[in-house]
Amino acid sequence: MTDLLVRLQPIFHDVFDSTDLRIVRESSASSIEGWDSLTHIHLVSSVEREFGIRFALGELEELKNVGDMLDLIERKKAQ
Amino acid sequence: MFAFLPVVVAGYYGLCRAKQGLLAQVWMLLASIVFYAWGRLEHLVWLVVSILLNWAIAKIIARTSDVSTRKQWLVLGIGLNICLLGTLKYAKFILTNLSYIFPVPVVLPEVWLPLGISFFTIQQVMFLVDCYEGLVPASRLFDHATFVSFFPCVSSGPISRVRQLLTQIQRTQGPSAQTITGGLVLFAIGLFKKVVLADSFAQIVDLIFNHTKTLSGIQAWLATFAYTFQIYLDFSGYSDMAIGIGLMFGLVVPMNFDAPYRSCSIIEFWQRWHITLSKFITVYLYTPMIRCFKQVSLVKACIVTVLAMLIAGLWHGPSWTFVTFGFLHGLALSVNQVWRKKIKIKMPTILSWLVTFLFVSIAFVFFRSPDMMVAFETCGALLPHGNWFGTELDKVVGRYEIAQLTVLSAVGVLASFLGPTSSQLAQGLTLSRRSALAYASLLLVSFLFMNSTKGHDFIYFAF
Amino acid sequence: MTYRAFNLHVILIVLVLGGAFLCFNYWVNIYGVFGDVSGKSYSPLGGGTTEYVFKYLFSYNYIPRNFDGLMIGSSITDNWDTSRLNNVKVYNASLNGGRIADAKQIVDVVLKYRPNMLIIFVIHPIMTQPSSFGVLEKGIWAALGSLELFRAYYLKLQFELGFAPQEFNSFGQYDFPEIRKKWNETNVDISEGTFDEYRLLVEHARYSGARVVGLISPIAGPLFKKNREAYRRYYARMRRLFKPWEPIIDLNGPEYDFTDGTHMSRIGARQAIDAVDLQLDAWMSEGLPMSCHS
Numbered sequence: 001m002t003d004l005l006v007r008l009q010p011i012f013h014d015v016f017d018s019t020d021l022r023i024v025r026e027s028s029a030s031s032i033e034g035w036d037s038l039t040h041i042h043l044v045s046s047v048e049r050e051f052g053i054r055f056a057l058g059e060l061e062e063l064k065n066v067g068d069m070l071d072l073i074e075r076k077k078a079q
Numbered sequence: 080m081f082a083f084l085p086v087v088v089a090g091y092y093g094l095c096r097a098k099q100g101l102l103a104q105v106w107m108l109l110a111s112i113v114f115y116a117w118g119r120l121e122h123l124v125w126l127v128v129s130i131l132l133n134w135a136i137a138k139i140i141a142r143t144s145d146v147s148t149r150k151q152w153l154v155l156g157i158g159l160n161i162c163l164l165g166t167l168k169y170a171k172f173i174l175t176n177l178s179y180i181f182p183v184p185v186v187l188p189e190v191w192l193p194l195g196i197s198f199f200t201i202q203q204v205m206f207l208v209d210c211y212e213g214l215v216p217a218s219r220l221f222d223h224a225t226f227v228s229f230f231p232c233v234s235s236g237p238i239s240r241v242r243q244l245l246t247q248i249q250r251t252q253g254p255s256a257q258t259i260t261g262g263l264v265l266f267a268i269g270l271f272k273k274v275v276l277a278d279s280f281a282q283i284v285d286l287i288f289n290h291t292k293t294l295s296g297i298q299a300w301l302a303t304f305a306y307t308f309q310i311y312l313d314f315s316g317y318s319d320m321a322i323g324i325g326l327m328f329g330l331v332v333p334m335n336f337d338a339p340y341r342s343c344s345i346i347e348f349w350q351r352w353h354i355t356l357s358k359f360i361t362v363y364l365y366t367p368m369i370r371c372f373k374q375v376s377l378v379k380a381c382i383v384t385v386l387a388m389l390i391a392g393l394w395h396g397p398s399w400t401f402v403t404f405g406f407l408h409g410l411a412l413s414v415n416q417v418w419r420k421k422i423k424i425k426m427p428t429i430l431s432w433l434v435t436f437l438f439v440s441i442a443f444v445f446f447r448s449p450d451m452m453v454a455f456e457t458c459g460a461l462l463p464h465g466n467w468f469g470t471e472l473d474k475v476v477g478r479y480e481i482a483q484l485t486v487l488s489a490v491g492v493l494a495s496f497l498g499p500t501s502s503q504l505a506q507g508l509t510l511s512r513r514s515a516l517a518y519a520s521l522l523l524v525s526f527l528f529m530n531s532t533k534g535h536d537f538i539y540f541a542f
Numbered sequence: 543m544t545y546r547a548f549n550l551h552v553i554l555i556v557l558v559l560g561g562a563f564l565c566f567n568y569w570v571n572i573y574g575v576f577g578d579v580s581g582k583s584y585s586p587l588g589g590g591t592t593e594y595v596f597k598y599l600f601s602y603n604y605i606p607r608n609f610d611g612l613m614i615g616s617s618i619t620d621n622w623d624t625s626r627l628n629n630v631k632v633y634n635a636s637l638n639g640g641r642i643a644d645a646k647q648i649v650d651v652v653l654k655y656r657p658n659m660l661i662i663f664v665i666h667p668i669m670t671q672p673s674s675f676g677v678l679e680k681g682i683w684a685a686l687g688s689l690e691l692f693r694a695y696y697l698k699l700q701f702e703l704g705f706a707p708q709e710f711n712s713f714g715q716y717d718f719p720e721i722r723k724k725w726n727e728t729n730v731d732i733s734e735g736t737f738d739e740y741r742l743l744v745e746h747a748r749y750s751g752a753r754v755v756g757l758i759s760p761i762a763g764p765l766f767k768k769n770r771e772a773y774r775r776y777y778a779r780m781r782r783l784f785k786p787w788e789p790i791i792d793l794n795g796p797e798y799d800f801t802d803g804t805h806m807s808r809i810g811a812r813q814a815i816d817a818v819d820l821q822l823d824a825w826m827s828e829g830l831p832m833s834c835h836s
Contacts, residue, residue: 036346037361038380038416041369056212058205058242060362256545263552479693510543515551522556523563531689532679 004070011050015043028065040064051077083114088254088327095253095329104225104248107328114230115194122193125167126228129196132159133203134223137210141217153211157204164200168192172397195234197394199227201359206241208363215241222249231324235317237335238355247330254329262326264505267521269319272312272501274528276494279487280309282480288447291456296467299460306447307440308491311340314353319501334502340439340495343431345411346419348439360391377420384416385409395446400454404445411438564686572694574604575685581608583712587697589638595690597635597714601648602682606656609633614645615664617805618759620716622815629819629826630660634714642669642740649743657750662818663743665758665780665790667728667773670736717808728765728804730772732779744783755822756781756790760814762803766794791821 005023012023016034029035035043044063048054053076055063063069087110094103116123136156143149165173206223209215218226218241226245227233254262287294287302294302318335325332339352349357364387372379385406392405418424426434441458448454499507508514543551568576573596574584584604586596605612611632613624620636635648652659684690700706709717748754758777766773777794784790793814802810 034419036350036416036419037365038384040361041366041380042375045370045375056209056214057362057366058209058212058214058240060366061358256549259549260545263549267552483689510545510548512543512551515548516555519552519555519559522552523560526560527687527692528689530680530683530687532684 004073005066007050008047008066008070011043011046015039015046023066025067025070026065035064047073053077083110084324088324091328092254092259095251100251103251103253104221107248108221108225108228111225111228111230111233115228115233118194119191121191125163125193125196126199126233129160129163129199129203130224130227131220132156132163133206133227134218134220137207137217137223140207140210149211153207156207160200160203160207164196167196169393169397198236198238199233201238201356201394202227202240205238205359205363209241215245218245231321232332235314235321236353236355237318237321237333238359239333243333244330251329254327258326258329260508260510261505262323264323264508264518265319265326265501266323267518267525268501268504269316269321269323270525271521272316272319272491272494274316274525276487276491277309277313277316278528279484280305280312280491283484283488284309284447288453288457291448291453291460294457294460296460296463299457302457303440303444303461305488307340307436307443308488308495310443310446311336311495312491315501322502336500337502338495338500340436341432342435343428344435345408345415345438348435349408349412356391360387364390377417381413381416384412388412399451400445400448403451403454404442407438407442407445411442567686567691570695571685572691572698573599573602573685575599575602575682577603579604579607583608585708585710585712586714586716587694587701587708587710588706589709589716589718592690592693592697593710593716594637594640594644595684595694596710597637598647598651599682599685600633600714601635601651602655605633605635605652606659609659611660611662612649612652613662613664613757614640614649615757615759616640616666616668617716617718618666618668619664619757621718621806621808621811622818623711623713623715623717623811624815625711625713625715626812626815627819627822629823632660632662632713636664636714636716638716638718640669641671642736642743645669646739646743649747653747653750653752658752659747660753660755661747662755662757663740663747665756665777666761667730667732667776670732670740670780671729672733672736718805730769730776732776737779740780741783748785748788754784754788755825756784756788757818758790758792758794760793760806760810765804789821789825791818793817 005025009023012021012032013019016032016039021032023032029040040060040063044055044060047069051073053073055072055076059072063072087106090106091103091110094100094106112123115126133156136152136159140149140152140156143152206215206218210217222245225248226241229244229248232239283305284302287298287305290298315336322332322334333355335354337351337354339348342348342351365383368383368386369375369380386409388405388409389402390405392401392403392408395401395404441461444457444461445451445454448457571577571579572584574582582604584596584600586593586600609631611624611627611630613619613622613632613634613636615634615636617636617638617640619634620638622634622636624632624634635645635652637644649661680688697706701708711717744754758780761773773794777792781790806814
């Protein structure tokens with residue numbers, strides 16, 4: 001799991017354009033400045049590319065915090 | 080109608096306590112049907128058509144394993160939903176506009192717009208997409224009918240997804256004393272917002288919007304702001320009531336408003352205004368469009384934003400005023416994005432709030448105006464044009480009315496800007512005699528206003 | 543306090559307080575809509591829209607139980623004291639600023655409870671102007687609790703404490719301050735929509751079994767002379783709404799030359815209603831169509 005978090009970190013740096021950003025499981029759209037719908041879609045597509053998975057539209061709303069995102073990536077990769 | 084809600088809730092409560100889950104759901108479905116057919120019986124036909132259609136298509140999608148066939152069924156299903164909405168709501172608009180280009184006379188039978196069709200069509204589309212993506216199984220007809228017709232939400236939302244609501248309906252143990260308390264509180268607040276506050280603003284707005292040809296500057300601004308508060312209090316009041324009724328059934332319906340007028344940017348505004356719709360727009364309109372591109376760039380994102388908001392604007396009603404409303408918001412959202420990503424200058428909070436609020440208010444002029452002519456007249460009057468104070472309208476309204484409207488408007492304005500929101504009030508409730516008295520009084524005052532002249536339909540019922 | 547107790551508290555408070563409020567309003571019965579009010583007298587309070595509310599709610603119970611006739615009109619006839627009519631007890635349901643659409647609401651209700659009323663239709667260009675104030679949407683329910691009711695209580699309190707005079711009598715006469723020497727020009731053209739409303743209302747009254755009377759109220763001399771031809775056309779058209787056997791009392795002939803202003807002075811109003819009384823008397827004693835329209 002921490003392994004996934006490590007792989008997510010650079011994606012967040014890239015998407016949010018800030019190298020100081022440190023994400024933890026609890027980080028969410030409300031705690032990270034600039035996490036709006038545009039950045040969200042950007043983030044989601046970067047994650048999809050990195051892990052070779054595809055999220056369903058109906059899942060996107062649940063990805064607004066890092067913990068849930070990690071869990072879902074885990075599940076998707078297991079499939 | 081006064082007896083309807085208590086009877087339905089009490090019946091549901093009784094059935095749930097008697098551990099008759101199935102009967103309770105039957106009871107809920109019956110209540111929804113009665114509610115829906117109350118206004119016009121014919122409307123029920125369209126609701127039933129929509130339910131049957133989507134239920135069947137979802138079934139087929141779930142049974143098919145071939146990806147491209149599934150996709151074809153999905154496209155067909157969405158197409159049929161759009162056709163249904165299109166013919167019932169937009170046929171006249173489309174044909175009238177076509178007839179400007181091809182001069183043929185347009186004769187259409189008068190079709191009554193079925194209550195809430197715009198709202199439940201969205202729910203159906205989301206249901207099909209979720210089915211297609213394997214997030215939810217195809218529902219049983221009984222379940223699907225209960226979900227789509229759920230009466231607190233069927234007419235004007237909040238728009239909910241099968242995953243959120245249906246699972247709750249199936250698993251519910253029935254309402255608890257606690258959820259009923261939350262429901263009562265939210266219902267009381269919502270009703271008060273709607274019939275006491277919003278309708279007071281409505282009186283100001285209606286009066287002024289009927290005289291847009293001779294507006295003075297001050298009247299134009301007054302009407303613009305009054306409508307801004309009217310639509311918020313009306314629609315968020317209605318949403319509070321729907322959520323409240325949901326809680327009386329022990330169901331959590333998604334939140335729809337979160338003090339939007341305290342937003343400091345348009346992006347934030349749409350995160351707090353009509354939340355369930357804007358989630359639909361971002362997830363089910365904006366995302367698929369943007370996914371069509373290999374690489375996301377800011378320019379593409381802006382174009383897609385405007386497109387998605389144009390569609391959202393048109394969804395509100397078959398008129399160019401709504402399209403303009405959507406277009407303006409799409410444009411503003413794009414500007415907001417560019418500002419965030421490229422310009423990156425931080426405005427003082429008060430300034431960014433002011434710009435946001437002014438923009439939102441002016442965009443609502445288009446939302447309120449019956450046609451583009453009136454919208455332009457009103458917007459024109461907002462600009463300095465020599466006539467700032469000239470007013471004849473005050474003669475129409477008596478002193479007594481002015482006093483009443485002033486007090487109630489002040490309450491409405493303050494409640495929009497300051498203090499806890501309705502859901503905060505419901506969550507932070509202290510159980511005491513005093514708060515019981517307070518909420519009972521809200522209900523009683525609302526009943527009093529409802530029984531007085533000047534009733535307005537919920538603004539969103541027409542959409 | 544538990545959630546359950548809180549819920550019960552809210553429900554009980556709503557029921558008890560709401561119920562007590564309803565009972566109080568029923569008991570005060572300021573609009574005379576509840577119970578047998580024969581022989582009692584009720585007067586509207588306050589001018590403006592409250593007059594509309596009072597007269598409209600009176601039409602459910604007070605008027606049908608106590609009166610044999612109804613006069614509908616605008617401010618022009620609002621200060622006519624119909625208690626001076628000798629042979630028939632007529633309620634003056636004129637409304638300040640009223641149009642035919644406003645009168646219709648009263649006539650419709652009264653006829654429902656007492657179809658054989660005598661109804662005096664005042665014929666004056668103001669009645670066929672478009673736009674009406676609109677009256678109560680909630681009908682008789684408003685008498686059980688509404689903002690209108692609160693306003694009525696407020697006016698009642700003012701009156702009882704001696705802060706405001708009672709300007710209405712129990713026959714609906716609005717005795718507004720002596721003579722308004724105003725010369726408001728009225729648009730004499732008929733708007734088609736309101737003309738139709740007027741026509742339908744007359745027909746409705748007739749088919750309900752009401753006795754229909756037309757009353758051409760006087761136009762002040764200077765106004766009339768200025769626009770004589772338009773008025774002549776107006777009256778000619780309006781007269782056609784009435785059947786030959788339905789009398790039209792015309793107070794606009796040369797023998798009644800009022801110069802009070804748009805509205806009549808107290809003396810003028812008294813003379814006018816006495817003139818109506820004479821003609822009604824004649825009609826009723828003969829039981830024949832009157833021959834006074836010249």
